[in-house]
Amino acid sequence: MSDLPQTTAPATVKRGAEIEVLIESLAFGGEGVGRVDGLVVFVPDTLPGQKVLARVQRKKSSYAKARLLEILQPSADQVQPRCVHFDDCGGCTFQHYRYEKQLEAKSAQVSETLQHLGGLSNSPILPILPTPNLFFYRNKMEYTFGVQRWIPKAEANSGVEIADKDFALGLHVRGRYEKILSIDECHLQSEKSNAIRNFVSAWARKSKLLPYTTRDHSGFWRFLVIREGKNTDQIMVNIVTNEGGKAGIKAVDQLAAELLKRFPEVTTIVHSINRKKAQVASGQEARVLHGDGMIFENIGDLQFRISPESFFQTNTHGTELLYAKVAEFAELRGDEVLFDFYCGAGTIGIYLSQSVQKVVGIEVIPDAIRDAEQNCELNGIDNCHFICGDLKEQLESTESKLAGHGTPDVIVFDPPRAGLHPAVIERSLAFGAEKIVYVSCNPGTFARDAKMLCEGGYSLRRVQPVDMFPHTPHIELVSVFHKNPI
Numbered sequence: 001m002s003d004l005p006q007t008t009a010p011a012t013v014k015r016g017a018e019i020e021v022l023i024e025s026l027a028f029g030g031e032g033v034g035r036v037d038g039l040v041v042f043v044p045d046t047l048p049g050q051k052v053l054a055r056v057q058r059k060k061s062s063y064a065k066a067r068l069l070e071i072l073q074p075s076a077d078q079v080q081p082r083c084v085h086f087d088d089c090g091g092c093t094f095q096h097y098r099y100e101k102q103l104e105a106k107s108a109q110v111s112e113t114l115q116h117l118g119g120l121s122n123s124p125i126l127p128i129l130p131t132p133n134l135f136f137y138r139n140k141m142e143y144t145f146g147v148q149r150w151i152p153k154a155e156a157n158s159g160v161e162i163a164d165k166d167f168a169l170g171l172h173v174r175g176r177y178e179k180i181l182s183i184d185e186c187h188l189q190s191e192k193s194n195a196i197r198n199f200v201s202a203w204a205r206k207s208k209l210l211p212y213t214t215r216d217h218s219g220f221w222r223f224l225v226i227r228e229g230k231n232t233d234q235i236m237v238n239i240v241t242n243e244g245g246k247a248g249i250k251a252v253d254q255l256a257a258e259l260l261k262r263f264p265e266v267t268t269i270v271h272s273i274n275r276k277k278a279q280v281a282s283g284q285e286a287r288v289l290h291g292d293g294m295i296f297e298n299i300g301d302l303q304f305r306i307s308p309e310s311f312f313q314t315n316t317h318g319t320e321l322l323y324a325k326v327a328e329f330a331e332l333r334g335d336e337v338l339f340d341f342y343c344g345a346g347t348i349g350i351y352l353s354q355s356v357q358k359v360v361g362i363e364v365i366p367d368a369i370r371d372a373e374q375n376c377e378l379n380g381i382d383n384c385h386f387i388c389g390d391l392k393e394q395l396e397s398t399e400s401k402l403a404g405h406g407t408p409d410v411i412v413f414d415p416p417r418a419g420l421h422p423a424v425i426e427r428s429l430a431f432g433a434e435k436i437v438y439v440s441c442n443p444g445t446f447a448r449d450a451k452m453l454c455e456g457g458y459s460l461r462r463v464q465p466v467d468m469f470p471h472t473p474h475i476e477l478v479s480v481f482h483k484n485p486i
Helices: 099-118 191-206 245-262 316-330 347-355 366-379 391-396 401-405 422-431 443-455
Strands: 018-026 032-036 039-043 051-059 063-073 140-146 168-173 176-182 221-228 235-241 268-273 285-290 295-299 302-306 337-341 358-363 384-388 410-413 435-440 458-466 476-483
Touching: 018 039, 018 063, 018 099, 039 051, 099 443, 099 458, 140 176, 140 191, 168 191, 191 221, 191 235, 191 245, 235 245, 245 268, 245 285, 295 316, 302 347, 302 366, 316 347, 316 410, 316 435, 316 458, 316 476, 337 347, 337 401, 337 422, 347 358, 347 366, 347 384, 347 410, 358 366, 358 401, 366 384, 384 401, 391 401, 391 422, 410 422, 422 443, 435 443, 443 458, 443 476
Parallel strands: 039 063, 235 268, 337 358, 337 410, 358 384, 410 435
Antiparallel strands: 018 032, 018 051, 032 039, 051 063, 140 168, 140 221, 168 176, 221 235, 268 285, 295 302, 435 476, 458 476
16 A cells, blocks of 8 residues: 555445545556555545545445545546547546556556465566557457447437437446447557448448347347457458348348458458357357458467467567567476466467477367467477367376376466466476466466465566556466476
8 A cells, every 4th residue: 555645534434425535556456445544445446646435335344345426636647548438438447547657556466466365475576568559459359239328428418319229339338238338439459440340330230130139139230359460460350140040141241241342451251150148259150251261460480370269369569578578487498398288279389389399288178279280280380289178187187198298397377367276286286397487367366376386396486567458457477486496
């Protein structure tokens, strides 16, 4: 916490009470933190330096949660957000906070998390690496069609009759998942992406087909996914719909034809049909309407194939920084066996393959393994071996496919946000690898796992925060552990 003076407030903070709070810092996850009569109060949608009026929603013995009612005094570090949709959109929650302060807050959160959750009080944390691009950095955007369009206050209070209340294409409203905010501009992907989205929105709005709704699972239009190769200038447009019969097929075919007339630079167009109730931007069937159904992206001197279902790091230029740091921390000599756990489409392992004897990757998703193998073939790499299976099961099995690949000198972890299963840590420790490089998108679960790795005979040597997602609370980490001498 900072040394800002505390705000005078009621002696007792009760549920439902309105309180004034001076926000001192940002907690992990992005909530503002202040104190009232010594009690920690978390207030979402606030910034350090703001004095706010908030209503207590929940009270515990050691903290309270409150909802922002009014900003009584702005922060000296507030800036004008670039996006006109900032007040309603759930995308860039800190676009109004000076970037240098965003970096300071994220660095502090990493340090506090490692200390409080991992008990690692003297962690060797390096200065955070800023993003190469503050805006237009994403290579993938998912836009949602919806029948519950969110009406911003300015529009609602304009006195003008509101049209198209039952059609939206855009992003989810902050804190209101069921509501969709129609987007006119977005500073996350590119101006070309904006133009494509606006064209698709206008065309679909004029069609006789309605957006899909989870209320009764009717409707046709579900998602628009745009993927770009930031280093190749290739563009994929993926239109995700419900089953729509002949009318649906005809509509998407017409849309694709009109889209190509307007944007002939689009590399490929794919129509994915999602027949399931779950609102996910993928399908059980895909029709390639233009191109090869894929685009390519370059990381360093390597090329990667990206299909509609492929996982690929969302910030291309940030990924270049991230992978370079992984290679630096691994300190590879050229003769190592490297195990790449949670390898996804094999991007990290392939990136490191030219500096090791052999890479062995494990991933549970079959499509990702297929992409990894194709990426190896694309780059002429023959020292990577990929195993499809659950990592925990593979490590516990006496008949694991890992058995024929020897003992790793280096292990790379790049797990999902939930981090590592304790059994995965236990089995990995048994390998006795010289080094463990851990890439994390969640400092909380990383701190927990780092504690177990250190208790298992390793020392945390370096932690490098990387800001892959500016204007959001998300933080990426690269770290390296060295095995302690016996």
